[in-house]
Amino acid sequence: QAQTNISVSVSDKAEPTISKYIYSNFAEHLGRGIYDGFYVGDTSKIPNTNGVRNDVIDALKKMKIPALRWPGGCFADTYHWKDGIGDKSKRPAIVNKWWGGVTEDNSFGTKEFLNMCEAIGTDPYISGNVGSGTVQELSDWVAYTTSDNKNPMSDLRKTTGRDKAWKVAFWGIGNEAWGCGGNMTPEYYANEFKKYSTFMSSGSGKMFRIASGANSDDYHWTDVLMKNIPQGLIEGIALHHYAIIDWDHKGPAIKFTEDQYFKTMKSALLMDTLVTKHSAIMDKYDPQKKIALVVDEWGGWYDVEPGTNPGFLYQQNSMRDAMIAGATLNIFNNHCDRVRMANLAQCINVLQAVILTQGNKIILTPTYHVMEMYNVHQDATLIPVTVNSDDYVFGSEKLAAISASASKDKNGIVHISLVNIDPNKNHKVSLNLDGKKFTVVKGRILASAKVQDYNSFDEPNKIEPKEFNGAVIKSNTISVNMPSASVIVLALN
Ligand code: AHR
Numbered sequence: 001q002a003q004t005n006i007s008v009s010v011s012d013k014a015e016p017t018i019s020k021y022i023y024s025n026f027a028e029h030l031g032r033g034i035y036d037g038f039y040v041g042d043t044s045k046i047p048n049t050n051g052v053r054n055d056v057i058d059a060l061k062k063m064k065i066p067a068l069r070w071p072g073g074c075f076a077d078t079y080h081w082k083d084g085i086g087d088k089s090k091r092p093a094i095v096n097k098w099w100g101g102v103t104e105d106n107s108f109g110t111k112e113f114l115n116m117c118e119a120i121g122t123d124p125y126i127s128g129n130v131g132s133g134t135v136q137e138l139s140d141w142v143a144y145t146t147s148d149n150k151n152p153m154s155d156l157r158k159t160t161g162r163d164k165a166w167k168v169a170f171w172g173i174g175n176e177a178w179g180c181g182g183n184m185t186p187e188y189y190a191n192e193f194k195k196y197s198t199f200m201s202s203g204s205g206k207m208f209r210i211a212s213g214a215n216s217d218d219y220h221w222t223d224v225l226m227k228n229i230p231q232g233l234i235e236g237i238a239l240h241h242y243a244i245i246d247w248d249h250k251g252p253a254i255k256f257t258e259d260q261y262f263k264t265m266k267s268a269l270l271m272d273t274l275v276t277k278h279s280a281i282m283d284k285y286d287p288q289k290k291i292a293l294v295v296d297e298w299g300g301w302y303d304v305e306p307g308t309n310p311g312f313l314y315q316q317n318s319m320r321d322a323m324i325a326g327a328t329l330n331i332f333n334n335h336c337d338r339v340r341m342a343n344l345a346q347c348i349n350v351l352q353a354v355i356l357t358q359g360n361k362i363i364l365t366p367t368y369h370v371m372e373m374y375n376v377h378q379d380a381t382l383i384p385v386t387v388n389s390d391d392y393v394f395g396s397e398k399l400a401a402i403s404a405s406a407s408k409d410k411n412g413i414v415h416i417s418l419v420n421i422d423p424n425k426n427h428k429v430s431l432n433l434d435g436k437k438f439t440v441v442k443g444r445i446l447a448s449a450k451v452q453d454y455n456s457f458d459e460p461n462k463i464e465p466k467e468f469n470g471a472v473i474k475s476n477t478i479s480v481n482m483p484s485a486s487v488i489v490l491a492l493n
Pocket of ligand 1: 028072073074075175176297345346351
């Protein structure tokens with residue numbers, strides 16, 4: 001059997017921190033993401049806190065979700081925040097133009113979102129409307145949410161929201177400005193960004209302004225933004241990339257073929273090239289890495305489940321999604337010098353969700369379990385790894401079978417996360433710990449017989465993390481026999 005060798009450079013050299021915000025999520029007014037996902041309303045029989053499901057709050061707390069992006073996506077550039085404040089019976093109903101043309105009654109607005117974030121213990125990331133909004137509207141939203149000084153917007157909050165300002169650091173200035181956010185050129189958008197950013201100032205605390213970033217490999221977009229936007233006006237620049245086979249033939253979320261699996265993984269692993277190249281462009285203009293690369297939409301995108309509204313983007317979540325999550329988070333960890341936030345698309349009932357709901361039932365998906373297993377890396381110090389991976393071969397093509405990342409937490413515990421994306425073969429992995437000796441190894445594994453396996457409402461716990469005792473330490477080498485399509489996280493001290 002071939003072997004993958006990984007050298008893990010455990011040293012006292014200063015290394016960057018893996019920002020916890022890499023583990024953030026995204027929740028758009030799309031399909032059953034907000035309504036029937038997070039929010040059931042305070043008259044629902046489903047146990048809730050101010051209308052937000054208690055089982056969702058508990059699950060997301062356990063997963064340790066550090067930030068949540070809202071209200072879009074494409075929806076953000078049609079959203080006028082004043083529609084979603086005050087007496088619910090007086091809030092205007094609008095048409096959700098991008099997602100199924102359904103009625104949006106605005107019953108979940110700014111106050112509901114920000115109070116929900118406090119209940120979950122997550123930081124809000126608000127995506128502002130540039131496409132159909134105004135500079136005044138966005139700067140008013142900032143004042144409404146964050147200012148404790150006397151001004152018309154804090155007065156409005158006191159009569160429609162609450163007395164005390166919330167803390168909102170993360171602000172997106174438009175979304176996909178090259179597409180649904182206004183079909184702009186990067187030059188035009190850079191000017192728009194500067195105008196919006198100039199007039200945004202937070203009441204208290206630091207403000208983190210994120211520019212609408214490139215679509216996958218549109219490196220020109222990043223270059224123009226970095227060249228034209230002065231550093232004092234910007235803290236982050238976004239990037240969107242979905243693991244997708246082909247926009248016209250996305251294939252099913254479950255019951256996919258190995259060909260479809262291979263193509264999805266190939267698209268997911270492209271993330272490494274994308275963050276490497278976008279980071280290199282950013283390095284040219286910002287060698288001190290002051291501006292973060294924020295991958296604020298990523299994940300697998302398939303056909304919707306048969307019989308569901310095509311505009312709702314509801315898809316099941318299988319071990320393939322666990323592979324995407326594990327491998328992508330390893331990429332982000334290893335690029336944490338520049339990637340300092342990422343938002344999985346999307347949190348509940350939309351695309352690569354961590355939670356699916358049906359009436360009063362919920363499922364924690366394989367993606368949820370990976371996010372929860374990996375939360376040990378949040379705010380830990382990166383340990384560089386070099387992976388010489390064995391191949392996952394499919395027909396005449398191949399991909400690296402194994403990916404890894406490692407970190408040391410504040411208690412000195414070293415965590416190593418490993419993914420074997422090969423759906424057919426176990427792979428032997430040998431971890432060389434660079435001269436350091438470790439005595440205790442604890443591990444957890446997520447695996448299932450087939451990469452098509454998933455948690456259903458009838459069998460919600462089919463896939464969940466189990467204790468893993470298969471890591472063998474000899475001197476400063478750890479050997480692990482990784483089952484096909486598995487994710488393992490080891491803890492060493
Ligand atoms: O996540 C779904 C959609 O994908 C978002 O609204 C948009 O930003 C992207 O194209």
